[in-house]
Amino acid sequence: MAGDTFILGDSNAICDCCGFQFKLSQLRKRWDGAMVCSKDWEPRHPQDFVKARPERNHVKNARPGAEPRFVGPNEITADDL
Numbered sequence: 001m002a003g004d005t006f007i008l009g010d011s012n013a014i015c016d017c018c019g020f021q022f023k024l025s026q027l028r029k030r031w032d033g034a035m036v037c038s039k040d041w042e043p044r045h046p047q048d049f050v051k052a053r054p055e056r057n058h059v060k061n062a063r064p065g066a067e068p069r070f071v072g073p074n075e076i077t078a079d080d081l
Helices: none
Strands: 012-014 021-023
Touching: none
Parallel strands: none
Antiparallel strands: 012 021
16 A cells, blocks of 8 residues: 555655655554564564673672781891892
């Protein structure tokens, strides 16, 4: 059916994807809100509905770090190396 024929109560519309003229009853609303013809219609991908699982990144037996020990210039000798 051409997009320029008269059908009572049905208006002309343009496909948002391909730009061809259709009757409004021939177009479908796609998941992203675009009104498209049957050739350009595609379902939403199931991967869009996957929810991420929360990560459990905790350290067992966590303790505070040791105090830093600063070494002076005369505390290490050549024999220590």
